[in-house]
Amino acid sequence: MNSKISPEPETRLDTKSQSLTKTLIEAIVNGEIGSGSKISEPELAKQYQVSRGPLREAIMRLMGLGLVERIPHVGARVISLNVDKLFELYTVREALEGMAARLAASNMADSEIEYLEQLLERHLGHIEEVDGASYFHQYGDFDFHYLVIKGSKNEQLISLLCDELYHLLRMYRYQSPQSESRSVIALNEHKQILFAIRNRDGELAELLMRRHISASQKLITNSL
Structure with missing residues (x-):
């Protein structure tokens, strides 16, 4: 009998979100995702092959790091360099x-x-x-x-x-x-x-x- 315990769903979600956060940080820092560009959840979910849950967690972390900002009536955008x-x-x-x-x-x-x-x-x-x-x-x-x-x-x-x-x-x-x-x-x-x-x-x-x-x-x- 296999005694290994599978990770809880929340743990798996958090791990995926952390990994995705690191990937998105580098994409924003090096300009792959351009400054000022709109964050499209459907496009990013498709590009990185992730579900919307981990993606939303990652976006929240990016906002906490000052790399993404949420603009009323516009949505989330990468910050513009000025x-x-x-x-x-x-x-x-x-x-x-x-x-x-x-x-x-x-x-x-x-x-x-x-x-x-x-x-x-x-x-x-x-x-x-x-x-x-x-x-x-x-x-x-x-x-x-x-x-x-x-x-x-x-x-x-x-x-x-x-x-x-x-x-x-x-x-x-x-x-x-x-x-x-x-x-x-x-x-x-x-x-x-x-x-x-x-x-x-x-x-x-x-x-x-x-x-x-x-x-x-x-x-x-x-x-x-």
Whole structure:
């Protein structure tokens, strides 16, 4: 007799929804589903071969991440990239990531700092081997900013920057034109921030991170 217990329907629904959410996040971030485009449940259900239940759950999660908005009398749409939203987002990002860098200088373990040094060496090789603009497409454990935020050890900052705002920031970074020269400059700025963190200079780390993000914001603004 088979003693294995089948997952409850709610569990299966949630698993499908989580998987679909990840797929839709990447499609929106990389522009496969264009900014400002209307979300059609029948079309997406057919495209991804899912039922409407998991799809609606996924759309709700996307709304929570700021990637989709519901407009009265129109319905759900992917957010449109614009200068006003970018300015608001990067103003918050500059302040919070500056704070994260300052905390990381005090709280990151030596092993985490060593990993960041190795990561930036890998990033240099990536820039040299491929189109440098793709340097801005790094995410998760390959994203310098993500790891600095994690290194702050502040759960509120991590929740805000690595969960709630993270993919919206990725969307702007991914879909805004970037030059290869800017990727080299950005890498050098990352090295300077890491130097301050390694030397446990929180004040300098915060200053450099804020300058770095401000420069990125101006560049993206000019490209929109």
